[in-house]
Amino acid sequence: MPLNGKLNDVVVRIGGEGGEGVMSAGEILTYSAARSSYRVFTFRTFPAEIKGGLAMYQFRVSPDDIYSIGDKLNILMAFNQEAFDNYASALADDGVLFYDPAECKPPENFTKEKYEVPLKELAMSAGTHLAKNMVATGFLTAVLGIPPEKSEYQIIDKFKRKGEKILEQNLTAFRSGIEYANKYLDELSKFRLSEPREKEDRIILSGNQAIGFGAIAVGCSVAVGYPITPASPVLEFLARYLPRFGGKVIQNEDEISALATCVGASYAGAKVITPTSGPGLALMTELITYASMAELPVVIVDVQRAGPSTGMPSKTEQTDLYHAVFGGPGEAPRIVVAPANVSDCFYETIRAFNLAEEYQMPVIILSDQVLAYQTEAIPKPNVDSIEIVNRVEPDYDNQNNSYLRYKITETGLAPIAIPGHPGFEYIAPGLEHNERGNPNYTPKVHTEMQKKRFRKLETLTQVLENDYSDYYKVDGAKILVISWGSTYGAIREAIAKAKMDGIKVSHYHPRILNPLPRRKVKEIIQSHDKVIVVEQNYHGQFANILRTFIDYNPIKVNNYGGIPFTAEEIYNKIIEVSR
């Protein structure tokens, strides 16, 4: 049985040769569904090669809220034999296979429901074999009951630039797909989606786009980066849109210089961001500690990918946590934020900027490859209610040449002067320094300054101790799941499934991973009998951090194959632990 529980919640996978239009078919269906107020969730893998190789697009669609990509497939659309061979085993027992008989022959022993869809043949009669994906799009549009005009609109938008003839061929192919599906509508009615419950104002974004939007919304004015999979779309998004908001975007010569330019711009008063992935974060490490030492706000996005070294650039992992929290020469405080879904990518990016401004230190956002490309229809953010924090500046009228940029205070915080104001000149030092910023290597000054810098994290910790918004408490639960980042959705669904079996499970999914509100985490842990920490890495990095700071040894659940956890995997673990 599929975990989804009800057939009104459909998981579709389209597989074919790279370059056959698998991604565009999936995107058109996703956007059409989202624009018809359905909830959607997507997952895709690109072939390693630029063209060719197996490509896959998976989406889940439902009239109700969904949190993850789902488990077993309800529908597999196989463009060719390779897609069938690789993905047929992911079909649910009552799932259905659609395949192109010209390219794919399911073996005799394949007993699940199956239908031929002559993609190639219908495309040829529309005028071009290249329109195979549009036949599939039309067919699935009809099967799912998505309003065809929404898909047609997308097709027109996509092909209008390619000329009248190509557009007409694709539209014809799309319509022939719908016609063909009508033959089977009775048999396939179980996949027809019921009407969405509410018509809600939603926008459709990927995680990468949502981060870009967050940066724009919070007033970022300088973005600098270096291309790297899977973070490049963040820089591309900002390069296109940030100038419309007065912002400046540069592709620099490497990640070191990307952060360097951000640091300089931040010193001069700009709100800055640099998007990267693990290898880029490694290169930025020295400058992260400089920004921490000179107490300059910078936001770094690490869209994590599978390592080590070059690893698997298009696969996912949560392996940069240690690096984000501890990496670098010496001990340098920084804040680490981990969004859980696309909506979080927007709001947590805003929070990251606000924290950087308030606490005057680097903030690292840990996203990952899955979240980067995950597309969700999220409620349209209210532009007027976005809270924006700006750095506290000194009172420039009160100028007496005694400005202490690094004044030792109770909170660790002192006002930052912006260049251009007479009488507040100061040096941003990488050397240990006194309150003026001038070099000083005495044991007393270094000790006091380290305390001061770390005290800023303590100040933030006090705020986090009283914030229970990341804690999904279930009364009477004996089991607690702790997780971070993109595993959120799968875990929410696993917990919901366990609840149906009568197993109560609480969930703690912190968005801020450093600093840790130790008292609160301890209290949450101690009110449960069994604690599972779910992570996509080998070490159990967050579990080990908890062990260090909370002195508690949880049950680790790890996956490090490069693909995300499914709800079923986590559900099975919960069941195992509950016994």
Added chain:
Amino acid sequence: MSEAIEKIKQAKVEYKSEVKPTWCPGCGDYGVLAAFIRALGELKIPTHKLSIVSGIGCSSRFPHFVRGYNLHTVHGRALPVALGVKIANPELEVFVVGGDGDGFAIGGGHIPHIARRNPDIVYIILDNAIYGLTKGQVSPTSTLTMTTTTTPYGALEMPINPVMLLLAYGATFVARGFSSNTKQLTQLIIEATKHRGFAAIHVLSPCPTFNMEVTFDFVRERVVEIPPEHDLTNKLKAFEFAMSQDKIYTGIFYREERPTFEDNLQKIISKFDGTIDESVKKERLKKLFEQFA
């Protein structure tokens, strides 16, 4: 007291910070600091509009000794940091000061890209052909076969020719000075600052403590001023002066006008109406959300 001396005195009062230089007695860098402060006095740059950025090395301590909104950053990254300062606030007069190791070894990868972009930044390279802060290791401008603590059997690498490199990368202003000729160096810094674009000055600033080959005498015997009739737009001729083996030419080698990076960035923004207040931004953000609805 003559008027000139009075001016220099005033400049010292205005620009010298509370931190005293840490350089060895006799270090060439003192001459560069003196010329720099004189140039600031001539240019009348207010300290709150001044931003000096450096990396790591003896000469990279420079920003500590001058009043301004300065940054003393990490090894080799001063140029991209300065780029950020300049694009975020083009009103600031941005200087980068550093040595041959900081600029041509660890930071060598940034020079071509700063030159390509041409931000209005002055880069003063204090070249002593040795690593002084770490006490005497070979540098990218050390002479071939030079004996240092890390090349006890002689350096195996050909030295870099900084002026050739800057010309080849497309810096729009390239000059060379000598730390002992404060008068000429002051003038070069003034000209470089007036130049709109990336202006690099290669300064021979000998290290009396660790470099026994490239000494003050060695440089003094070889420096020759570029003849005044040299056409500053003639890049080939500039290369010829730079390639000279026996003489070390000083003065301005090359100058060219090109749009600055910060101007070009501003042009992109101007496509969407330059001045944008918060309420316009909000409306634009709402519209942008619509595109994704």
